[in-house]
Amino acid sequence: MADILGYTACRQLSQLLLSIIFFHGSEYVLAVTFHGRSNVTLKSLLISRNYLLAMFFSLVEYLLEISLFPALKECWWISNFGLAMIVVGEIIRKMAIITAGRAFTHLIKIYHEDHHKLITHGIYRFIRHPGYCGFFIWSVGSQIMLCNPVSTIVFAVVVWHFFSTRIPYEEYFLRQFFGREYEEYAQTVPSGVPFVN
Secondary structure (H helix, E strand, C coil): HHHCCHHHHHHHHHHHHHHHHHHHHHHHHHHHHHHHHHHEEEEHHHCCCHHHHHHHHHHHHHHHHHCHHHHHHCCCCCCCCCHHHHHHHHHHHHHHHHHHHHHHHCCCCCCCCCCCCCCHHHHHHCCCCHHHHHHHHHHHHHHHHHHHHHHHHHHHHHHHHHHHHHHHHHHHHHHHHHHHHHHHHHHCCCCCCCCCC
16 A cells, blocks of 8 residues: 555656646647637547546556556656657647647548648648647557556557547548648658558
8 A cells, every 4th residue: 555655656646647637628728729619518628438448447557556566667767758758749739739720620520611721731741640649649658657568558559449440531531621632741741640541
């Protein structure tokens, strides 16, 4: 029990809590900023049942491992690397939201709207889907920061699988909206999610 209440657990769990609060709070604030309060629901917090379940199991893993193998959680270079990934992922995602402005939404647009423009400047010059790239790095980094080996692998596989199906679905509509312009853009700029073209 002393390990659970010790410095390592307090530091790692407080870093996780703060990163979660900042990530979801800033998603909501930016959605309201660009789309207006009347057009934004609590879904813009991006908290789903599956997300809560994943975080619950990662906490169970953390508490079991710190109780049974406390030395596993003391790998500070690994934990700090995970924290750096959280920061980098957050920066990439927020740059995507700010650069795209009103064009960035939490739901895939299936109808073209007048204000919907193809964004190819800023971070979009280097990453086609920086919002997804940022979340992928952030979510995996959260588990590396906790030194959770099982959850690191599970988060990487599950989040990658989610984006490997979502990106082609979204790009189907982007090709409908922007035609050859999007085709040329997609051929020269990587998606930002490993092994997803």
